[in-house]
Every structure is written in structure tokens, then in C-alpha cells.
Amino acid sequence: MNFTNDWSEILGGCVDSQSFKMLSEKLDAEYKTHKIFPPRELVFSAFDLCPYENVKVVILGQDPYFNENQAIGLAFSVSGCAFGGDEMRGYKFPPSLKNIIKEVRAEMGVCAVEDGDLRPWARQGVMLLNTSLTVKAGQPMSHAKLGWDCVVNAAICALDKKDGLVFALWGSNARAYKKFLSNPRNLVLECAHPSPLSASSGFFGCGHFKKINEFALILSSLHIIKSPSF
8 A cells, every 4th residue: 555646755654554454454455355436446535636735635434335336435426426326327316416416505505526436525625535435335434443543544634734734624533633723824624424324414504605605715825725626
């Protein structure tokens, strides 16, 4: 396992650690003996598509989708499909993703990623990072204790050293990572998870996408970053 851009240097200490070596060995065994999502080559997509230098926004998810043909290594994202239907290539559109798109439309009037493919966000500097980067098929949170914290904790701590970032923490799992965020020059947003079980308890109407753009506009006036296009 390795990183393909400036994350290789940022996380160099993590990659050289015994914890990362143990994680790699466990993953080798898991991929050999179980169906694991996402595909091995997409595990680090959140890092590959969003170099450390480019990160403007961090949206924390929990773990990858555990159904066939959904997880692509970015929190909440799928590879692209028609929005609104009950089926896409034989499987259901993830309900949390559907709620994210609904909230973007409610706040912004339109949504640029109606098909559920959030890779355009990632390429603009929105890091879509899960707190576990892999999962067993059909078993949510099955890799929560596999050892991904050695990577995720190091990444979040490194990101907190940057100025002018927005961290969107959706749900109790993501909010637990607030303890790593101490930079007063960054904006931390918290609300309920977009899951149908909790979206009506604070995700809908949270205003996070507008707040992200407003914060970005302030920084862009200082020629620091551009506002991402949701």
C-alpha cells in the first residue's frame, strides 16, 4: 500500500510504522479470504484524488458502502448513476448519498453531482475521507478495528496544521474526531449523519454547504482558495 502524491511525504512516518505494517498484513489476508470493498486499487482514492496541498474541505464518513458495485474509496460517493430511481445497475442508490444530494439542492438550488459521483468534489479539494477505508461485503463497520486509525488519525492531524480548512463532521462517529482539531484558523461544522435514521434530526437544514462556500469566499477575497462548486 502506498500513496501517489504529496501524501506519501505527509504520512511517511505512518507508513513506516509497525502499526501500518500490521494493517497491511491484515488487509492482505482479508482480500485473499473475503470480499472486501472498495477494490484494492481504490482504497486510497480519497488521497489520490485530493493531494494534501489541494485540500480545502474535509468531509468525514464512517466506512465504505458494503454492497456490490458501490464503494470507490471516497466517503459517500458511488461511481455514477441516475439519481431518483430505485435501482442503479441492479442495486439501490445509497440513501445517505440521496439525502446529501437533496440537501445540496435545498441550499444551493442545484446539485452538480446528481449521479452520486463525488469525484468532481474531490478534484476541487473536497477530501471525502472515511474513518475506516475498507469493509467486508454485507458487514458494516467490520473493519472499524482493523487498524485504519493509524492512517486516518495521522491524516486528520496533518490537515489540522493547514489554515483555512473546513471540517464537516456528520454523525457521532465523525464528531469523535473533533478532538484532533485545534487550529483556530479552521472552521469545524457538526450535525447529524445524512442516514435516513438521523437526517431529519439535524442534517436536513444544516446549511453546511452554504457555510463552506461563505467561508471559502472570505478566504478567496484574500486570494487563498476558490469556493468549491457543489
